Amino acid sequence: MKPVPTATYRIQFGPAFTFQHLKEVVPFLRRMGISCIYASPIFKARRGSTHGYDVVDFSEINPELGGREGFESLMDEIRRHGMSWLQDMVPNHMAYSAQNRFLVDVGENGPNSRYFDFFDVEWDHPYEGIRGRVLAPFLGSFYGECLEKGEIQLVFDERGFAVRYYDMRFPLRIESYADLLTYRLGSLRGKLPPDEPDFIKLHGILGILYVLRTLPSGAISDERYDQIRFIKIMLWELCNRNPEIRSFMDETIRVLNDRPAREESVRFMERLLGDQHYRLAHWKVAAEEINYRRFFNINELISLRMENPKGFDYVHSLLLELIEEGSVSGLRIDHIDGLFDPSRYLTKLHESTGGVYTVVEKILAFGESIPEFWPVAGTTGYDFLNIVNGLFCDSRNAKVFDRIYSRFAGGPLSFDGIVFEQKKLIAERRMAGDVENLAHIIKKISDRYMRGSDLTMLGIRRAVVQVLARFPVYRTYFNGNSFRPEDREFIRSTLERAREEDPDLVHEFHFLDQLHDPEFVDGLPEEDRSEWLNAIMRFQQLTAPLMAKGFEDTALYVYNRLLSLNEVGGSPDRFGIHARVFHEFNQRRRASHPHSMSTTSTHDTKRGEDVRARINVLSEVPGEWERRLRVWSKLNAGFKTVVDGKRVPDPNVEYALYQTILGAFPFGVDALLSDLASRRKETMASPRADAYEDFVDRMKAYAVKAVREAKTHTSWLLPDPDYESAVTSFIEAVLRLDAENRFLREFLPFQKKIAFFGVWNSLSQVLLKTASPGVPDFYQGTELWDLNLVDPDNRRPVDFAQREALLNDIIARADEDILSLMADLLAAKEDGRVKLFAIHRALGARRRKAGLFDEGTYVPLKVKGKHRGSVIAFARRHGETWSIAVAPRFLVDLVKEGDLPLGKAVWKDTTLVLPPLCREPWEDAISGQILARERFLPVGEVFEHFPAALLINGT
Template sequence: MRIPRATYRIQFHSEFNFDAAKHIITYLANLGISDIYASPIFKARKGSTHGYDIVDPTQINPELGTPEQFEVLISEIQNHYLGWVQDIVPNHMAYDSENTWLMDILENGTDSEASDYFDIDWEHPYEDFKGRVLTPMLGNFYGQCLENGEIQLNYDGSGLSVNYYSLRLPVKIESYARFITQNLGQLARALGGRRHPDFVKLLGILYLVKNAPAEPKGKERYDEIAFVKGLLWELYTQNPEVKEFIDNNIKLFNGEKGNPDSFNLLSSLLNEQFYRLSFWKVGAEEINYRRFFTVNELISVKVQEVKVFHKTHSLISQLVEEGKITGLRIDHIDGLYDPTQYLTRLRQKVGDVYITVEKILELQEKLPEIWQIQGTSGYEFLNYVNGIFCHRESEKQFNDLYIKFTGIETPYEQLFFEKKQLIVEKNLAGDVDNLAQILKRIASQTWLGIDFTMNGLKRTLAELLALFPVYRTYVNGDGLSEDDRSYIKEVIEETRGRIPLLLNELNFIEKLLLLEWEESLTPEQRDLRLHFVMRLQQLTGPLMAKGIEDTLFYVYNRLLSLNEVGGHPGRFGITTTEFHTFNQKQSIAWPHKMNATATHDTKRGEDARARLNVLSEIPEEWENQVKTWSEINRFQKANVRGRAVPAANDEYFFYQTLVGAYPFDESENATFVGRVKDYLLKSVREAKLHTAWLRPDTAYEEGFLEFVEKVLEPSESNQFMQEFLPFQKRVASYSIFNSLSQTLLKYTTPGVPDTYQGTELWDLSMVDPDNRRPVDYQQRISFLNDIKEKAQADVLKLIDELFSSKEDGRIKLFLTYRVLQARKENLAVFQKGDYLPLDVSGKFKDHIVAFARSNGNKMSIAIAPRFLTSLVQPGEYPLGKQVWDDTYLQLPSAAPSAWKDAVTAQMIQADGTLQIGEALKHFPVALLIG
C-alpha cells in the first residue's frame, strides 16, 4: 500500500482542468507533496464548480479535459513519483437532465433497467406520487408555473420532453397516444385522407403505443420506444404536414398565458408521467426519494445493491487497477445504508490501496475499528489543533460579553437540541414522516404497537432524533457494537425524561434499535425491522449536519473560530493534555489518517481561525472594540418593521468575520465587500432566525447588506474603519505566529498532512464558494523558487527578509517547504514514530506545545508557541531568551545531545533539557532533528 507522505487538495472544475493541474505538478513535487488529492473528476452537471453533483460516475468529466489530457496529467504525476488520492461520491448523484439513469427511470418507471439505482419509495402512501418520483424543482407552486407558461412541452429527435428552464424531463411512451390523437382528423384532411402512407404510419405508431403489452419488460420495451421515436422523427423531418401537425400540437399543449383552461392538456399529460413536478419547498415536508442532506437536486444512490455498487465503481476500480489512482477518499460515508458492508466490498474491489473516509467524530467518539481503512479525512485533527490556540481562561469574559451584546442567554446544549428539532420539524419533516410510516407498519404487526398512532410515533421519533448524540450508529444485520449500544441507551434515557406520555412508543423503538425482537417474527418482519433501523441511522447524520453545522454554527457566535465542521463551540478550547492524548491514540489506532486544517467544507480559512483565536487572549480589549464599533455604527442600521437591522447577534458575527477575513493585501479590498455580503447573506439564511432559504425575508436581508456597504465604505471620513483597522492589524500580526504554529503541528503530528489548494500562503477565505476562488500558482511558483535559492545561500538572511514582508505569506510557504523536506528526509520518524508529549517548565510553560517523534535511532522535536499577546509587543517577535526567559523542555532520557533545526538549519546542543529561547532564537517555531 502506498501511504501518502503529504497530500495537496485540488478542486477541479472547467476553469481549473487537467491541463491547468499539469502545470503545477513540478511545483507540488518541489514543495514536498507526495500525492495530489483530487475533488471528484467524474462527469458532473454542466458548469459544476465542485464535482459533487455527478451525473455519470462511469465517465471522466469532459469539462475537465479529454481522455488524452487526463493521460498526460497522469504521466506528469508519475514522472514526479507522485500518487493520486481520489475523492469519490458513492452516496448520491445529481437530480438532473444529464443523469441518464435517472431520466430512464422518469421515462420508464419501475420497468427501467435503472429502477433500483436510486433510493426511491415507489410505494409511498401519499397517492399523488405513489408509483411516481417527486420532482421538487419548480421555483413556485406547480399551478403558477403551469399558468405562467414556464413548463413547456417540446419535441425533437429524442422525442417528447417536458422543459422547465434548464430542466428537461422525458415523456413516457404511453403518453404519446394522448399527444398524437389530438387533432388527428385535421392531419388526415391535410394529407388528403386517412389512406395516405404517412398517416397510416402514424396510426401504426398509435396502435403500438395503445395496444402494447400492459407491462413490456427490458429489451422489448426499449426496442418499442426506439422504434416509435425513430419512426415519428422520420415522419416529422420528411413530411411538412406531419411537422406542422406536431408543431401545432406542441403549441396547443403549451397553452396560452392568461387562459388557465388552455393548460388542461399539458396538465393531464403531466399527471400521467412517472414523476410529479412540484414546488421545491414541497421536498422539505413530502418526499419519496432520499436526498443528500436537504438538497433536492442530489438524489441518493442505492449503493447497497451489489449491481449498483459495481456499476458506479467500475471506472474508479479500473483506474486503481491501472495504477493511475493510488488512494481513495470516501465522501459522506455516514449517508450510506450500511457503511461497514460498503467498505468491505470496496476493499475487495480495489485491493490494497490507501482509503480514508469523510467522517465527523464527536470528541470522545471512536471510529469503528472493524473498518478496513486508514482513517478519516481529518476534521477531528482540525478541531483539536485549533482548540489549543483558544485561551480557555477567557471563557467567562466571552460568555458575559456575548450575553450582554446579543441578549442570548440560552445555553449551548439547549440550542443544540432546539436547532436539530427545528430541522426535524421543517427541513427534514418529509424524511421523518417517511421513517414514521415504516415504524407504523412495524407497530401494526404486533399487539404491543397496534394502537400507536402516526402522530405519537412521529413525535417520539422527532424527539429521539433531535437528541441523538453522534452523527450515526452502525447497527446492521451482523448486530451492534458496544459503542452503538451505549449511544442508543444514552439517547433513549434522555428522551424518556422529555416525553413521559409517549413512553410506550419510546420503549418499542428502543427494542427495535437494540435488535431485541420477538423470536416468532417472520423473515419479512425481521427485514422490515432491520430496514427501519438502517433508515433511522441514515437520517441522524443529515440531521446533525443541518441542525448543527448549517444552523447552530451560524446562531451561536460566541467565538467563531470554534464554529467549524466537526467542532464543539460549546467547549471554549481544549487543553494541551487533551491534544497530546488525542495524538497518542491516533498514532496507535490510525497512524495514516489525514490531518487537515482547511477543506472545501470548512466554515472559514485556517488563518482566519488563527486570527480569531487571538481574540480569546485579549477579552477586555475585544469587548471595548465591539462596544465602540457598535456605537459608531448604530446610525447605519436600517429600520425594518420597527426593529434595527442587523440584529445584535448578526452584527457580532459580522465584526468577527471582518477581523478574521480582512485581507493582508490592500489590492483585494475592491472585491472584499462583495465577498462579505455574499457570505453574510448565506450565514443569516443558514441561521434561520430572521430569514431562511425556505422563507427569505428580503427586507431583513437588504437591510443587513446595506449596513455592510455603509460600514465598509472606503472613505477617509469612515469613522468605523479608522477604529477598526489598527485593531485588526494588531490581531493579524499576532495571528501570523498562531498560523505558523498550526502549520508546524499539522505536518509533524501522527497522520498524513493535507494542504488545501492555495493555503500554503495565507488562507483568509470564508465558507464555500468563497474558498474555491482561483489560486495564483504563478505567484506561488515564483515565491518557492526564490525561497529555495535564498535558503541555500543564507537561510537566516532569508528569514529576516520574510519577517519584513510577512503579510505576503511567503513566511508560511517557507515553513511549509522546510518542514515537508524534513518529513521527506525522515519519513520513518513521522510515519511510524512514537508520539511523546514533552514536559515544559519555566515562566512561560503554558505558552509552548511540544512533543517528540521517535523511531529507531532518530528523533524529532516540534516546538510551537501560542498565546503571544502577553509575551511580546506588536511588531516584536517571540524569539530568544529575552522573551522566553527560563522556559525549557525536559527531553526524553534517550534523546541525543546534538540537534539540527530543520527550519533554520542551525545546530543546537542540549543535555537533558532544552532552552526554548535557544530553540526559538531565529524563527517562531522549531523542528529539531536528532
C-alpha cells in the same frame, strides 16, 4: 493497504480550473513537498458545475475538465513527478437533472427501467399522489398555476417527447406518445392518403406503442429498449422528411401549449402529466411530502442505493478501472453517513479495490471514533482540525467570554439547547417529509406488535423528532452483523433524556428503544427481522443529514461566542483544550489510525485556517475585546436600519460580523488609508484599493449567507430582502474606504495586533499538522495566508504562478543564506511567504524521514519554566531516529506587538525536557541550525531564528 501519501493537496476542479491547469501546477506542488493530488470529483457532472458533486454519469470523466484524454495526459505528468492521486468519490447521490441519463430512463420507463432500483425512491409510498411516481419538486409556483399559465411546455426533439419548465426537462413515458400522436390524428388523415408510406409508418409506431402498453410492470428487456429506440428515430425522421407530419406535430404541440386560451388543452395536459412516472410539484412540497432521499435537503441531488449490487457496480466501474491501471491510488469517500449501510459498503469497496488507501468524510463528535471494523485508513481530518484549533483558544477565559457575549449580544449560553431547537426546527419544517417517511415505516411495524399496536402516527412522529433532535452524534452503525456498544449507549442516553423532557411519549420512546435493541431484533423471525433492520437503518440514515443541517448549517450561525470554534465537527461550547488532550488525541490516533488525514482547511470549512488562527487571539485579550466592542458599537449605531420595528443588524449578528472582519481583514489597509489621508489620488485606482473593495463585497456575500443559514430573520426558503439589505448596508458603511471613517481608524490598530499574533498561531498550526501522526493535507491556496470564508468564498481562483515564483525564490535564497532569508520573511510576514517557507521546509523533512513520520511512536514532551504553558512539544521515534516538534502559542503576554517571539530574552528559563534515549545533535529542519543538548533544551535556543522548530537527530 497500498502506499500512504506523504502529504496531500486538495484541488477543486471546475470549468475555470481543468486538468490542463493542474498539469501546469504539478511541478510547483511537487517542489513544495506534496506527494499526492487530492482531487474533487472528476466524473461527468451537470454542465457548468463548480464542484463536481452533482454527478450525471459515473462512467465518463467530465469533458468540461478535459475528458479521458486530458486526464491521461495529466496522469503522465503526475507520474513523471513521482506523485499519486487520491480521488474524492460520491457514492451517495447524483444530480436530479435531464442530463442524468439514468434518471431520464427511469422517467421514461418506470418499473421497466434497467435503473429503476438505482435511486433511493419509495415507490410504494403511503400517499396516493406520489405512489408509483417520484416527486419532482422544482416548480416555482403551485403545479396548477404553472400548468394553467403554460409555464410547463410540451416539447419534441430527437430525444423524444418531454415537458420543459424553463431550463428543466422531464421526459414523457414512452406509452404517453400514443395519446399525443392520436390527439389530432384526424387532421392528418385529410392531408395524407391512407396508403402514403409515411402515414403507414406513423400507424406502425402507434401499433408498437399499444403493444408496449400491454407489457407487465417490471418487465425489463432489450427488446423494449430496441422498440423505444426505433420509435424515437422513426418519429424524428418522419418529422424531418415529411412536411405534413412535421406540421401536424408542431400544431399539436402549439395547441397543447396554448393553455391560457384552451381549457381542453389544460385538461389533456393534466391527464398526460398525471400518467407519468414523476409528479411535478412546487419546490416547497419536498419539505413536507417527499418519496426520494436527497443529499441533506437539497432537492436537486437524488440519492443512490449502494446496497443494490448493480448500482454499486455502475457507480464504481470506471473508478475501479482507473485504480486497476494505476491512475487512482487512493480514495476519499464523500458523506459516508448517508449510505444505507456504510460498513458493508466499505467492506465491498475494500475488496473491489484491493485495499487502496481510503479515508472517509466522517464528522466525529469530541471523543468519538470511527468503527474499528471499517477497512479504512481514517477520516478526512475534521477531528484533527478541531483538536489543533482548540490548542490556540485560551480556556482560562471561557467564563469571561460567556459574560462578554451575554452582555453585548444577549447571546444564549446553552449551545446544546440551540442545537436541539435548530435540529427540531429542521426536522419539523425543512425535512418533515423525511421524518414522515420514517414514522410510516415504524408505524407499519408497531401495528403488528402487542406493545406497539396502540401507538399512533402522530405520537410516533413526535417521538422520532424528539430523538432525532437530541441525538448527540451524526450516526450509529448497527446493521444486524456489526454492533458497537457505544452505539447502543447513544440510543439509550438519548431516549432517557427524551423521556425526562416529554413523558407523555413514554410508550413511543420505549418502542424506539426496543427497535434499536440488537438482542430483540436477533430473536425475531427472518421476515420480521428484515423489516426491523430496515427501520433501524432508515433511522440511522436520517440522523446525519439532520445533524448537518441543524448543527453545521444553522446552530453554528446562531451561537457566536467565539467564531473560531464554530467549525464542522467542532464543539463551540468547548472553549479551548489542554495540551494533554491534544497529546492524548495524537497517541490514540497513532495507535488506531496513524494514516488518517490531518487537515486545517477544506472546501467545506466555515472559515479559512488563518482566519481561525486570528480569531483565537481574541481568547487571550477578553478585556480589550470587550472595550473595543463597546466603542465600535457606539460608532456604528447610526449605520443601522430599522426593519419591522427593529434595528438591523441585531447585537448577535453585529457581534459575529466584528469577529469575521477581524479574521478576514486584508493586510496593508492601514497604509492604504494613510495614502488616502495624504490625498494621493492614484491610491483610489490602485490594485490594493480594488482588492479592498473586493473584500467588502465578499463580506457582504458572506453576511447574507450567514444570516440566511441562521434562519432567525431570513432564510434560503423565505428570504427577507429588506433585512438582508440592511445588513449589507451596515457592512458598506462601517468598511467605507475613507480616511474620515472613524470606525476604521479605531478598528485598525486592534486588527493589526490580532493579525500580528495570528501569524504565530498559523505557523504553529502548520508545524503541528505536518509533524503529528496522520497525513498532512493542504487545501488549495493555503500555502499563503488563508483569509477566506465559507464556500463559495474559499473556491475563488488561486494564483499558482505567484506561488511558484515565491517558492523558487525561497529555495534559491535558502541555499545561499537561510538566516538572512528567515529574517526577511519574518519582517515581511504580511505577504505570506513565511508560511510557504515553513510548509516547504517541514514537508521536506517529512519526505526525507518518511518512516519516522509514518510509523514513529509519539511521545509528549514536558516543558519547564516560566512560559511552559505557551509551548506545545512532542517527539516521534522510529528506531534510533527521533524528531521533536516545538510550537508556540498564547504569545500576547510574552512579546509586544511588532517584536518577534525569538530568543532567550523572550523565553527566559522555559526548557524542553528531552527523552532519555534520544541522541544528539539536533538539526532544525526549518531553520537549519544545529543544537547539541542532551537532556534539557532551552526554548530560547530552539526559537533563536524562527518561531517554530522541527528538530531531527543524526542528520
